[in-house]
Amino acid sequence: MPPLALLGAAAVSAREVPATIRSFYNSLGAAGSCCNKLATGFYASDDGPDTFSYCGDHLSDYNVVYIQGVGGALADMDVDCDGAQRAGSDDGRCNSSTDTQGETAFRSTVAGYGRGIADLDPFVHPYVVFGNEGSKPGWKTFDPRAYGVEPLSVVAVVCGDQLLYAIWGDTNGDDGAKPMVGEASIALATACFGSSMSGNNGHDATDVLYLAFAGSEAVPGADGAAWDVGSFEEFEASIAALGDRLVQRVGGRAGDSDEPPREGGWAGRSLG
Structure with a gap:
């Protein structure tokens, strides 16, 4: 896998990852997995293990929820095309x-x-597609609202050695074969990893951090975001000030877990 600094080379220009978020990201990988698994048994890929969890290790200090696997894996980024594809915005990449x-x-x-x-x-x-719903027998579910994360709230995303701001805009259903995690709109996937992203081509490496913020202050609401704009750049810029305030919650360490790092080290890649 190429260095993270190169993964976003084809993506739009974005802000650098702040030192505290960079440290937090790296220390999650060093820890191996989270201890406070709010829900577990999810998949990042159809042919992978069901070892991914929604993590609450930092609800008490940073008031955040994130996704992590084992061996230091975070999440991947499959492409979601759900919603209203307005005339002029659809470039055909969701047709697949x-x-x-x-x-x-x-x-x-x-x-x-x-x-x-x-x-x-x-x-x-x-x-970001965050949370899992479904009624199939034995289907794994998770509702972020049970831990204070509100719909359409800001989510910080570390991808391709850059920090982008998104919103919690959709949930995973039970229409597939397995309960999945790690999915985002094609707008976000393109900003992270370039125009090769499409309806059937996402980012498979589990090196993406989705950081959801609990509390009503994370919701921009009707007046706090430019909902009616016509481009990713305009919308992301409209929530950037709120995102910048929210990431200040994070102090940079992955907690005081007594669990040692997993044997074999981190399967991901640290941010230098």
Whole structure:
């Protein structure tokens, strides 16, 4: 795998990862896995292990929830094309998707903002698919709202050695064979890893950090984001000030776990 500094070479220009977030990211990898597994048994890929968890190790100090596997793995980034693909934004890269749905989980809230859009646009809005729903027997589920993470709240994403801001905009359902984690809108995937991202081509390496913030202060609401703009750059810029405030919660260490690092070291790659 190429160095993280090169992974985002084809992506849009973004802010550098702050030192505290960089330290936090690296220390999660060094720890191996989280201790406070809010829910576990999820998959990053159809042919991989069910060893991924929603983690609450830092709910008490930083008030954040994140995804982590074992051996230092974080999450991957599959591409989600759900939502309202408005005329002018769709460039055809979602045509290869076999599971696109016409709406996102929080469509009614978006429409209720009264900003002239009926739903999130996967080509414009950088949203993260976070949480798992389903009613199949034995299906693994997780509702971030049970731990204070609110719909359409800001999520910090570390990908390709850059920091981007997204929103929690959709959830994973039980329409697939396995309960999955690690998915984001094509707008966010493109910003992270370039225009090769498409409906059937995501980022497979488990080196992406999705950092969700609990509390109502993480929600931009109707007036705190430019919901009706026509580009990723405009929308991401509109939530950047809020994102910058939220990441200041993070102090840089991965906690005081008594569990030693996993044998064999971190499967991911540290941020230099």
